[in-house]
Amino acid sequence: MPTFTTHDGVALAYRILGEGRGRPLVCLTGEPGEPREPGRPGRSGGKGEHDGKGETDTRGLRGGPEGPEEFEGLAAHRTLVVLPARTADGRLLPAGVVEALRDHLGLERIDLLGHLAGGDLAVRYAAAHPHRVRSLVLVTPGPAPEPVPAHAPERARRAFGGSTAPVLVLERAPGAALVRAVVAFLDPAVRTVTVDGVGLAYRVAGPGDGRPLVLVHGRGESSTTWGPVMEDLAADHRVYAVDLRGHGLSDRPGGYGFDVFRDELGGFLKALGLTGATVVAHSMGAGAACLLAQREPALVGRLVLEEPPAFVPLDPPRPPARRPEGRLAFDWGIVPATDAQLNAPDPAWRAGLPSITAPTLVLAGGPSSHIPQEQPAGLAEAIPDARLVTVEAGHLVHEARPAAFLAAVREFGTG
Structure with missing residues (x-):
């Protein structure tokens, strides 16, 4: 000692x-x-x-x-x-x-x-x-x-x-x-906002007068997953990376689901005055962003969906997941709640895709992803004028190949 x-x-x-x-x-x-x-x-x-x-x-x-x-x-x-x-x-x-x-x-x-x-x-x-x-x-x-x-x-x-x-x-x-x-x-990059009684942590980077861009993580991740992507985009955007409920430094109140995350993301955009921002979202976060763009089209200016769920019933369905041992960086209750919705999604979620008016980029990860690649392709077909780009990187495109991810996003445009 x-x-x-x-x-x-x-x-x-x-x-x-x-x-x-x-x-x-x-x-x-x-x-x-x-x-x-x-x-x-x-x-x-x-x-x-x-x-x-x-x-x-x-x-x-x-x-x-x-x-x-x-x-x-x-x-x-x-x-x-x-x-x-x-x-x-x-x-x-x-x-x-x-x-x-x-x-x-x-x-x-x-x-x-x-x-x-x-x-x-x-x-x-x-x-x-x-x-x-x-x-x-x-x-x-x-x-x-x-x-x-x-x-x-x-x-x-x-x-x-x-x-x-x-x-x-x-x-x-x-x-x-x-x-x-x-x-x-203690982290100067972290701020908090309350949305419907839930404290959400988020990170901010970039010039105060930069074009707003919101990053939304996948299941089990947090705002820290964006790393070099956030740093690059912050050169000419005001970037907000949120921790959804149950993740990262945000509250863990229970009550999880894609529809809950949809409403929470909408509340986050409204609370910070980010109506019309570009939303870049991954996996579970992409599902929430996709539903938000259907429900409240005016909130989302441009939409990037990285390896999103297609909201088609899974066949075979996902079996019950087992909680790993030890401390987790997220609330385990998120997993069974969202797995149940992936197995049997609300039919309205798929039916509402044509109502998305935001210019949309769907980023697929190629055959090494656990998501069947016909699903993001079908999602892009269902969203009016959506663009499909495949980056051979698996499910974590922004982590495995950040340069290719950024090139696709910037070529698509961020408003």
Whole structure:
């Protein structure tokens, strides 16, 4: 376990959790820690090092005395530097200890999270060193007659008033919900909007006056799937990549289906004033975009459907899917809900294709795709004046061959 030395010569242990992605997040927990003798090394000895076996020392970080279980989810996104905010006999550490840790880590400014009682130390540090804090997250114990005073939002913001850094105060929630809220807050590219009571995260890139273009991911994916495609399109567009409900950093309220995603995508466009935007969508997202272009033609300016479902009954139908083991990046309930609709789609969805008025490009992935290629071809035939382009890449055209994907989209035009 790595250690650092406070400015008055006391060696304290901290823990590292995560794989090095992004800037470190300094997490202060309310549990007691164990000081070490001055000059005595921890297991790994050096500054922020892993143990001698080449693996991060994570003992105690899964609900143990030095780290709550939700930290495991956060560590999938950021490297966590976890420090107990209390001494072994229960006294809160002084703010100078956090300053010594910041100096030890070699960071000019820190992202700081105070967890439950650790929030008191986080607030005191932010008040004493406001220009050393890049952002502050305070996780409260939840509704209670006498909440920890440090977590009162008004007190935290008053104490932090000497800095322009953002502050997030939230009640402790089930681990996944807390992780999504914190990760979205810490990522400057992520914004949120509420559509019909559901919080949707989305990423934005490109000039503010650029032509609007909306990217919609497939099942089990998120806004991050667009990578180099979003970067390229953002050179001359204002690009919005949304996380549909149950995916990425958006809420997971249940109630999934192509029709639900259709209405949600329409609400997203309306909420952000994106009527008439070009919509580029993949797979499940393409199905939702296709239904939206039928239901509300004025919302969609141009339409790109990458490997879309054709909404013809599957024969044979898909068998019940089995949930994989472990943590998922999306809500598993999406799979059985959409599989049922793919097996027996609403006949109106296919019948409504001729009502699409947006110029439409259907991108097929060729014979290596799991989708029979006569389906996207038939979809293109049913949509008035739609264009069909095949890129030999399989189902994930935009990931497997991003240059070819972009060439097809730009040749088609984006408004």
